[in-house]
Amino acid sequence: MNRKTKIIITGAAGFLGGRLVKQLAASGMYDVIATSRRTERKTELESAGCTFISGDLLNSDFCLQLTKEADIIVHCAALSSVWGSYYDFYDANVITTKNLLAAAIQNGVRKFIFISTPSIYFDFTDKYNISENDVPPEKSVNAYASTKLMAEQFVLEKNSEQIKTVALRPRAIIGAEDTVIFPRIIRAYTEGRLKIIGDGKTLGDLTAVSNVIEAVHCCIRADDSAMGQAYNISDGNPVLLWPTINHILKELGHKPITKKISAGLVLTIASIIEGTAKLFNAKKEPSITKYGIGVLAKSITMDIHKARTALNYKPVQTTEEAINEFITWYRKQK
Helix, strand or coil: CCCCCEEEEEECCCCHHHHHHHHHHHHHEEEEEECCCCCCCCCHHHHHHCCEECCCCCCCCCCCCCCCCCCCCEECCCCCCCCCCHHHHHHHHHHHHHHHHHHHHHHHCCEEECCCHHHHCCCCCEEECCCCCCCCCCCCCCHHHHHHHHHHHHHCCCCCCCCCCEEEECCCCEECCHHHHHHHCCCCCCCCCCEEEEECCCCCCCCHHHHHHHHHHHHHHHHHHCCCCEEEEECCCEHHHHHHCCCHHCCCCCCCCEEEEEEHHHHHHHHHCCCCCHCCCCCCCCCCHHHHHHHHHHHEECCCCCHHHCCCCCCCCCHHHHHHHHHHHHHHHC
């Protein structure tokens, strides 16, 4: 009897990692190994049908043990934040990736799927239909973007006959279990800090978590000719951000946002607040940051033609469906 394909999912305690673990395990097609330093979701994920192994990817010996007899690795783990020490980001996003990939090569893993980020494109300007051929700005917007780009480049450089590597750049992942994007916006609203930034016409791509999982499936199935490259991933249907936020607020019983503030003014305020925080070496993220303001004020849309053609990627869920999925889940948390 042939054994099932063994897939390791890192960052399993996070949003994407956890959803991916549960869907792959539910399919019955794979032997799913979930790993994270955090153990609070261990029981939940094991009940979904995976094996949970806690450990630190900074430990190269742990990586060697983890990847034994593995066929595929999906590397979701990352330090994703707009604030913190560069060295913490470098360790969490670059060193862990190097350790995991070195172990994968040593243990004969066939495929390495890296979850990257379109934050590498961001430079506080409106950008439309960004393609993978567009060169990222010379200076990354923050330590997260710069270290993820370094890790992505390392992963793609290691693509070879021995191991096939690929990177996905999903934009703004949403859906049930999202604890980052919409919850942060809702928290800012309830704290009285949220205003429409600029003219309220910010256009942006969102990505249903189900579509990111579908993109991972596409990478698992993809021919070798599609490997060694990065792919933009989104729902393929950009939305006006502020009407979308107001829709979510309305569905959750809140009044819509109507007050506006100049993007230039609030970016200046954020710069002063960030500068003060850095001067005093603050560990806690400031109440507002330039990047946080920028993503609400600047339009960002991505071209996913390459993923559609090379990976045969087709979104399986609309943005509206993912938003409704989030709203239903979020209500149950209260």
